[in-house]
Amino acid sequence: MDSPRILIIPGSARDGSLNRRLAAVAAATARAAGLQVTEMDLRALALPVYDGDLEAASGVPAGAHELRQAIATSDGVLIVTPEYNGFPTPLVINAFDWLSRIPPGDGQAGGLAATANKPAALLSASPGPLGALRSMNFLRQYLQMAFAMLVVPQQFALGRANEAFDGEGALKDARAAQSVEKVIAALATLARAMPTPR
Structure with missing residues (x-):
């Protein structure tokens, strides 16, 4: 695999979201590394709160099928999430809860089959000093245990994120930028090591 396809999912869709800004940095970093990047807006999927x-x-809903297709056709997934009361955002959890309900059919894998053994990586950002680290750790457990995703050990929590970006949207701190690069590199390395889906 020469150029892994990376799906980047911000966990916040609001205007001015720090995590959308960090996701944009990650996307630019991944493209600079020669990766193919798709960015997904979870809010655009128009998923209602899960209800049996x-x-x-x-x-x-159709939006959950769109998410399944995007994950199935990617070689790795990067989720960039803020922290709501120490937990990943409802936007992320609800989308993946719906994804888990998709059965196989019409030659397509079900939602859980699409995520199984899929390489994943995590970034987070927050104005607080810990950079939403708690939400990342919960999300790691959720993706690994419920969705059998292979989440790389490397992760990065951007603290004081409200002060971290310059006027062009880049990270001011070179060490922070390098941390993002390391997470992207780890995801790409794992994606390249995985068998190519039939």
């Missing part, structure tokens, strides 16, 4: 009655009445 809604699923029974209407099935799994």
Whole structure:
């Protein structure tokens, strides 16, 4: 595999989101490293809050199928999430909860099959000093245990993120930029090491 396909998912969609800004830095870093990058807006998937009655009445929403397809056709997934009360955002958890409900059919893998053994990596950003580290650690457990994703050990939490970007959207601190590069490199290395899907 010469150029892994990386799917980047910000865990916040709001205007001015620090994690969207960090995701943009990651995307630019990945492209500079020769990777193919797709960026996904979870809010654009228009997923309602998961409800078993809604699923029974209407099935799994189209947005969840779009997420499944994006993950299935990627070689690695990078999630960049803030912290809501010490936990990953409802936007991320709800999207993956819906994803888990997709059964196989029409020659397509189910949601859990699409994530199984898929390389993943994590970044986070917060105005606080820990940089949303707690949410990353919860998300690591969630993705590994519930979705069988292979989350690389390397991760980076950007603290004081409200002061971390320059006017062009780049990271001011060279060490922070290098930390993002290391996470991207680890994800790319694992993606290259995985068997090519049939």
